Amino acid sequence: MKIHLGLLTLTAMMIVCAGRLSLGQEWATAMFDHTSHDFGMVARGAKVEHVFTLKNLYVEDVHIAGVRTSCGCTQPRLTKDTLKTYETAQIIATVDTRAFLGRKDATITVTFDKPFPAEVQLHTYVYIRSDVVFEPGEVLFSGVPAGTTAARKVQLSYAGRNDWQIVQAVPSVPFLDVKLVETARGGGQVRYEITVTLQADAPPGYFSERIDLITNDLRRDAQRVSLPVEGSVVAAVTVQPSQLLLGVVKPGNTPARNIVIQAREPFRVLQVTGPDARFRFVVPTEKKSVTVIPVTFEATNETGEIRGEIIVRTDLPGYETIRVPVLGKVE
Numbered sequence: 001m002k003i004h005l006g007l008l009t010l011t012a013m014m015i016v017c018a019g020r021l022s023l024g025q026e027w028a029t030a031m032f033d034h035t036s037h038d039f040g041m042v043a044r045g046a047k048v049e050h051v052f053t054l055k056n057l058y059v060e061d062v063h064i065a066g067v068r069t070s071c072g073c074t075q076p077r078l079t080k081d082t083l084k085t086y087e088t089a090q091i092i093a094t095v096d097t098r099a100f101l102g103r104k105d106a107t108i109t110v111t112f113d114k115p116f117p118a119e120v121q122l123h124t125y126v127y128i129r130s131d132v133v134f135e136p137g138e139v140l141f142s143g144v145p146a147g148t149t150a151a152r153k154v155q156l157s158y159a160g161r162n163d164w165q166i167v168q169a170v171p172s173v174p175f176l177d178v179k180l181v182e183t184a185r186g187g188g189q190v191r192y193e194i195t196v197t198l199q200a201d202a203p204p205g206y207f208s209e210r211i212d213l214i215t216n217d218l219r220r221d222a223q224r225v226s227l228p229v230e231g232s233v234v235a236a237v238t239v240q241p242s243q244l245l246l247g248v249v250k251p252g253n254t255p256a257r258n259i260v261i262q263a264r265e266p267f268r269v270l271q272v273t274g275p276d277a278r279f280r281f282v283v284p285t286e287k288k289s290v291t292v293i294p295v296t297f298e299a300t301n302e303t304g305e306i307r308g309e310i311i312v313r314t315d316l317p318g319y320e321t322i323r324v325p326v327l328g329k330v331e
Contacts, residue, residue: 025119027058028112030057031055032054032120035052036125041127042126043133043137044098044129048094049093049094049095052092053089054088055088058085059085059248061082063113066111067108067109071106073100074093074096078091084245093106105123108121132158133158134227138228139152139211139230141230142231143232144233148200151195151196151197155194158190158191162190164216167216169194171209171212172229175198176197176198180192180193180194194213198233204238207233210229212226213226237263237319240262243327246306246326248329249329250330251302251330254296254299256297257294257297259312261312262291263289263290264289267314268285270313271313272311274308275306278297279295279296279326299330304330305328305329310326
């Protein structure tokens with residue numbers, strides 16, 4: 001059951017609930033949006049990854065002491081080990097589909113040592129087929145401009161029945177289109193060329209999707225094979241971060257952050273304003289396609305939530321006003 005704790009002081013919560021032994025694990029589990037993933041049936045050589053995301057919901061800093069796996073078939077990678085309030089990290093679970101075959105389940109144990117000791121177990125499930133091979137192991141679209149199309153090809157090889165075939169290809173999202181062409185058949189070998197097209201209406205940003213290939217396998221649980229599709233669509237204008245997180249700031253401190261705006265063509269920043277007078281900005285004067293705006297927050301004795309928007313005025317047609325939400329707390 002997902003626990004929604006909001007922004008809490010974990011130390012106080014642990015003191016109040018000291019009699020509940022289960023809370024020692026629940027505070028850590030509550031930071032994950034999910035703790036298990038079933039990859040289903042995958043081809044040998046396919047790139048198989050899944051991202052488990054966690055978010056610090058508490059005032060205290062959270063530190064991940066280590067991540068370990070129960071199976072060499074699935075290797076975890078941690079993107080960040082220390083999280084301040086509202087910051088996120090990812091644990092990326094990658095399955096080795098070339099060295100391992102068959103049913104391969106894994107338990108990934110995430111160990112926390114701050115603010116309190118805890119462990120969270122993440123579970124992955126996968127079946128790696130030996131008779132189906134993708135080359136390359138995934139469909140990759142990297143940095144495709146928004147509003148344009150792009151196509152990639154993958155070769156599928158099957159070894160087994162002479163009458164084996166793909167009867168349907170089902171993309172997980174509507175902005176992917178699939179075309180199948182049978183290129184060889186005979187001697188128990190079947191080959192397909194798979195063309196995947198990224199449509200012009202694909203939304204900007206990173207995506208990780210799949211194409212389910214429905215086959216006429218005799219075993220019902222083997223009739224679906226997933227082809228991973230990954231990539232990014234680059235918008236005409238991108239803003240990083242999309243939300244400026246200041247975390248918990250003590251009165252008198254002056255945390256500094258940067259806002260980075262990238263466009264396909266050079267532009268000029270005309271004006272930058274913040275939610276209140278505690279925000280200070282250095283407004284760039286040069287016309288560039290990548291502009292960095294330094295932001296400083298001067299925390300006064302006024303405590304409480306920091307909310308609002310930083311508004312950036314530019315000379316970019318269609319992007320004259322860019323808004324960046326701000327979130328934090330002074331205490």
